[in-house]
Amino acid sequence: MAHPSQLGFQDAASPVMEELLHFHDHALMIVFLISTLVLYIIVAMVSTKLTNKYILDSQEIEIIWTVLPAIILILIALPSLRILYLMDEINDPHLTIKAMGHQWYWSYEYTDYEDLGFDSYMIPTQDLAPGQFRLLEADHRMVIPVESPIRVLVSAEDVLHSWAVPALGVKMDAVPGRLNQTAFIASRPGVFYGQCSEICGANHSFMPIVVEAVPLEHFENWSSLMLEDA
Structure with a gap:
């Protein structure tokens, strides 16, 4: 952070x-x-x-x-x-996530699961809880297991976007009609913030990226709850 x-x-x-x-x-x-x-x-x-x-x-x-x-x-x-x-280099990823850029939010789809996907919008300043960060918090985080190879497929629905999380060393352009991919391994648990890094219109500054790395058992519990709510 x-x-x-x-x-x-x-x-x-x-x-x-x-x-x-x-x-x-x-x-x-x-x-x-x-x-x-x-x-x-x-x-x-x-x-x-x-x-x-x-x-x-x-x-x-x-x-x-x-x-x-x-x-x-x-x-x-x-x-x-x-x-x-x-x-x-992408070798045998344990989890594949599709990140789709929109004006002005991100949507995530966990392709290894039958029906696990959601949209991620920025939390408005007036709705932030104490301790949360302005312009960086999202209502749904991209949750991943720690110390596991993660592949992210990146594209866009409308205009150019860019999916970037500095602490993870990840930045990949989201291009309409094109599917790019990147990979990383979160080496420690935590919450890592990023933002769209390609000017994409009036609300370019208001589409944050929040990646939460958790132990595998917590990720399995989270995915089970998300599938039950779907």
């Missing part, structure tokens, strides 16, 4: 998000070192009084400023490609 004045990412709640945090730190360190080197060169050039008017070219310098950036790009590209392939 984000908090006021937060500068970094939310705490990771999935293995993919942990990998993204590590890659962020790795890339940021490379950027910091490059920025420090460039700043040092600029200061040195401005402050020095030594000049050499007779150097027209230098093979050594040209090799250095060609090879060094190539090495830096490789150091960034290899971990990035690894994470991209990791995010696309």
